[in-house]
Amino acid sequence: MQSVTVSRRNGLSGLAPLLAQHTRLAVPAVALAAMVGFSVILQPRVMSYFGLTLLLRYSEPLLFATMAQLCILTVGDVDLSIGPFISLVNCIVSVSATSSPTRCALELIGCVIGYVIMGAFIQVRALPSIVVTLGFSFIWLGFALLTLPTPGGSAPDWLVSMMAFQPPLIPMPILLAVMVAVVGDILLLRTGYGAILRGIGSNATAIQQAGWSLLIGRTVLYGAAGLCGVLSGLTLSGLNTTGDPWVGAQYTLLSIAGAIIGGAEFSGGIVSPIGAVFGAGIMLLSGSLLSFLDISTDWQLSVQGGLLTLVLALRTFSAWGVR
Amino acid sequence: MTSPNVRQWVSSNAWVWSYAGAFLVFVAMLPFTSGHGVIQTTQVALQFSTFYVMVGLGQMLVIALGNGNIDLSIPGVITLGGFVGLGAGGDGPWGAATAAGATLLVGISAGLVNAIPVRILRIPPMIATLSSGFVFQSVAIAYSRGASAAPPALLADVTTHRSAGVPDLTIIFVFLSVVVAFTLRCTKFGRTILALGQNARAAGLTGLRVGPTITFVYIISSTFAAFTGLLLAASVGGASLDMGQDYLLFSIAVVVLGGAAISGGRASTAGVWGAGLLLVLSVTLLNVIGVSVGVRFLVTGLIIVLVLGLANRRA
Numbered sequence: 001m002q003s004v005t006v007s008r009r010n011g012l013s014g015l016a017p018l019l020a021q022h023t024r025l026a027v028p029a030v031a032l033a034a035m036v037g038f039s040v041i042l043q044p045r046v047m048s049y050f051g052l053t054l055l056l057r058y059s060e061p062l063l064f065a066t067m068a069q070l071c072i073l074t075v076g077d078v079d080l081s082i083g084p085f086i087s088l089v090n091c092i093v094s095v096s097a098t099s100s101p102t103r104c105a106l107e108l109i110g111c112v113i114g115y116v117i118m119g120a121f122i123q124v125r126a127l128p129s130i131v132v133t134l135g136f137s138f139i140w141l142g143f144a145l146l147t148l149p150t151p152g153g154s155a156p157d158w159l160v161s162m163m164a165f166q167p168p169l170i171p172m173p174i175l176l177a178v179m180v181a182v183v184g185d186i187l188l189l190r191t192g193y194g195a196i197l198r199g200i201g202s203n204a205t206a207i208q209q210a211g212w213s214l215l216i217g218r219t220v221l222y223g224a225a226g227l228c229g230v231l232s233g234l235t236l237s238g239l240n241t242t243g244d245p246w247v248g249a250q251y252t253l254l255s256i257a258g259a260i261i262g263g264a265e266f267s268g269g270i271v272s273p274i275g276a277v278f279g280a281g282i283m284l285l286s287g288s289l290l291s292f293l294d295i296s297t298d299w300q301l302s303v304q305g306g307l308l309t310l311v312l313a314l315r316t317f318s319a320w321g322v323r
Numbered sequence: 324m325t326s327p328n329v330r331q332w333v334s335s336n337a338w339v340w341s342y343a344g345a346f347l348v349f350v351a352m353l354p355f356t357s358g359h360g361v362i363q364t365t366q367v368a369l370q371f372s373t374f375y376v377m378v379g380l381g382q383m384l385v386i387a388l389g390n391g392n393i394d395l396s397i398p399g400v401i402t403l404g405g406f407v408g409l410g411a412g413g414d415g416p417w418g419a420a421t422a423a424g425a426t427l428l429v430g431i432s433a434g435l436v437n438a439i440p441v442r443i444l445r446i447p448p449m450i451a452t453l454s455s456g457f458v459f460q461s462v463a464i465a466y467s468r469g470a471s472a473a474p475p476a477l478l479a480d481v482t483t484h485r486s487a488g489v490p491d492l493t494i495i496f497v498f499l500s501v502v503v504a505f506t507l508r509c510t511k512f513g514r515t516i517l518a519l520g521q522n523a524r525a526a527g528l529t530g531l532r533v534g535p536t537i538t539f540v541y542i543i544s545s546t547f548a549a550f551t552g553l554l555l556a557a558s559v560g561g562a563s564l565d566m567g568q569d570y571l572l573f574s575i576a577v578v579v580l581g582g583a584a585i586s587g588g589r590a591s592t593a594g595v596w597g598a599g600l601l602l603v604l605s606v607t608l609l610n611v612i613g614v615s616v617g618v619r620f621l622v623t624g625l626i627i628v629l630v631l632g633l634a635n636r637r638a
Contacts (some may be wrong), residue, residue: 001513024373034425052564055332056603066329073480078449091444093532121628121632125631125632127631127632128567128585129584130393130449130575131575131627132628134571134572134576134627134633135572135576135625135627135628135631136574136622136624136628137622137624138572138621138623138624138627139620139621139624140623141617141620141624141630142617142618142619142621142622142623142624143621144616144617144619144622145615145616145617146615146618146621148619149615149616149617202357251585253453253457256450256453257454260450266447266449266450278579281404294611296465298461298464298465298468299456299465300461300462301458301460302457302458302461302462304454304457305453305454305455305456305458305461306458307445308439308453308454309450309451309454309455312440312444312446312450312451313440313444316444316445316446
């Protein structure tokens with residue numbers, strides 16, 4: 001069974017993957033450009049420093065959530081707990097960041113360690129990530145509700161003012177997006193260990209036989225995902241200025257959709273950090289575009305879910321074409 | 324002397340563990356309830372676990388298909404089924420029947436919406452059902468605008484009435500579970516599901532009707548979920564937008580804790596009941612002790628993760 005998969009993967013070498021690699025990035029890039037263009041036509045005021053800052057206001061938490069999901073997708077897993085995890089970080093920050101920064105920092109480190117444990121557990125017990133992360137989503141939510149039973153608390157001033165910081169010429173969200181894309185691209189696609197990590201997603205047995213530890217690989221990626229999750233929660237706290245144990249719920253779907261639309265393959269091993277940044281942008285703009293079109297935001301979830309299905313369907317069709 | 328036999332039987336019937344666990348939690352609960360409290364608590368636990376079993380049965384069939392098949396649209400379908408069912412119902416003499424008809428329609432269409440991307444577009448079931456689930460949720464939001472109709476009197480009665488102390492719903496769904504178990508074991512359709520889970524390629528080459536089976540299983544799962552929504556909404560007097568939320572985890576948890584293989588090919592209807600009781604009794608125990616919502620979520624999550632970690636021996 002294993003050898004069949006391997007040979008099929010090898011058989012793809014040649015022109016096809018090169019083409020696939022470029023469409024993988026081109027599709028989200030073109031889609032995002034079209035959405036921005038459409039937004040500008042509908043609402044010309046978008047195309048200004050202030051307009052862009054406003055339009056991309058909630059991009060940072062989504063960006064980091066998508067990167068967290070990307071780390072997990074790299075090994076062929078999926079993370080259904082990232083939303084509640086972001087809520088947990090938001091609650092911790094709102095409750096203790098101002099009064100006792102040390103405790104807050106320790107708790108956030110504990111959160112990242114929690115993610116590492118989750119990854120190790122999945123690897124050691126050979127469990128399906130989908131069930132384990134669902135179980136953990138209750139654990140994060142439980143902790144979030146224990147930290148902050150009802151919405152309240154406040155984010156520290158330094159965090160709020162950091163999120164409100166306006167650099168000259170280029171709005172903060174765009175600067176940050178470029179930074180995240182570059183760092184992610186270098187770490188995952190241009191380092192030797194990045195290749196090993198992706199290898200775990202496409203052929204774990206081969207990586208193991210080459211002498212690499214699957215346990216370390218998986219925990220490194222889960223740890224990175226936890227770190228991104230913490231960053232997502234921090235930026236969300238700075239934007240919302242308050243805590244809410246349910247605030248992160250939407251990020252589970254959005255992060256999966258963003259990463260996959262951005263070119264990641266659900267089977268693992270194939271990811272694109274730059275594409276994921278585009279994907280996150282598409283997910284973010286889908287909401288604003290609806291309101292520009294004067295369509296009720298009731299349909300936002302439909303559009304986001306529909307976009308995900310559409311992109312995957314297009315991918316299937318293009319695979320038919322290559323064949 | 325019989326212990327090797329017993330051990331062998333237990334290892335091939337992993338569902339007994341869920342009953343053992345449920346029994347232990349029940350015993351642990353006894354000191355906290357006094358006298359008639361035990362009967363009442365058991366009745367409520369039965370009632371709630373019936374709702375878990377309703378979604379669990381459908382999820383069990385989908386998971387038994389193997390190859391990554393899973394239905395993550397269940398919360399969305401529950402919400403949509405609840406709102407549309409009650410909306411179509413009303414006070415008239417045919418209220419309950421209309422509500423049931425509308426719910427059935429929701430279930431069948433939701434199942435088709437799930438099955439088409441999975442089968443024709445070859446989208447991984449997890450992603451396909453996750454995104455369709457959000458579409459259902461948003462249709463429910465748009466349809467309801469947050470407001471829910473009151474349940475028809477007959478439906479409200481069915482969901483709260485007890486015969487000889489046992490909730491009517493429990494009796495109905497025990498019967499349905501027997502039907503599901505029989506279907507899995509003794510019909511070609513059921514055997515096809517299990518064969519697909521064990522080896523999809525072999526099942527296809529044998530000439531089994533693979534495609535229609537998959538479509539039908541998704542329809543069954545969505546229909547169970549839609550009726551869960553209707554009955555759940557009827558039992559509490561109205562639908563709400565977050566009513567399906569917990570059922571994503573629970574529908575999968577009852578299947579996996581009940582001894583079915585998450586990779587497919589092995590299912591246990593009895594285990595779904597055992598695991599449903601285990602989960603509900605654990606939550607009831609926590610409620611009786613009087614812990615906060617946070618602790619309840621935390622412990623439920625821990626139970627699921629730990630039982631899964633202990634039960635799933637490495638292949």
